[in-house]
Amino acid sequence: MSKSPGHQKWPDHKVQEKRLDQPVQVSINGEVIADSSNVIQVDEDQHPPRYYFPRSDVGMDKLERSDTVTKCPFKGTAHYYHLKLGGQVLEDAVWTYEEPYEEHHALKDRLAFDDDKFPEIHIALEPKA
Template sequence: MSKSPGHRLHPEHKVKESAVAERMIAVFAGQTLADSRDVVRVDEDGHPPRFYFPRGDVRQDRLKRTETSTECPFKGSASYFDIDLGDQSAKDAVWSYEEPYDEHQGLKERMAFDESKSDELVVSSLP
């Protein structure tokens, strides 16, 4: 893509990516939506830690792309997805940086879950 304008303008702002050693899962309303040993943790100033799962380890059949998009000056444009189990759903609870800025190419083809969107959504590690 290109260099992040956020990192150029605000070099003091930290966005750190690191590999997670443990197996991680994302569960919504008792259903496992993601299960992976290849998760990237993102620690960004002013935000809670986020965990990015490889797209191939996420149940795409339980997600529906929405019209929502946001722009992060550090990571790029995010596309959003609803979780839809039929009887239960969570709006814009999953996002992906499909074309992240150069500094965050490690997020490409990965998806993160926003636990604040529902009490039924939990991201955790397994032994």
């Protein structure tokens, strides 16, 4: 694991992680795809909040690995999944950092859903008890 080149080059760019103390669900047309009380919210400058779920709390049977790979100078290399639900396929709707930079090691192997690109993906935070 190495240091993030993005944080070194742009030290004022914020990528902040926080563990949520409330359940979070991801659903499409009422079908729950992910449900967890172990979610990390990432707030990054110029991006909407993202929610990273442990794989154990995601319906992995609904995901199919994509060939798409992108690089984030702050978090690392992202690998993508297509989300398959019934006859619907949302291409590259989910991503993961399998070897994130050390500043974001907590995101390792977690999954995030692109609810910005796909409005049919609904992410709901349950109220705190």
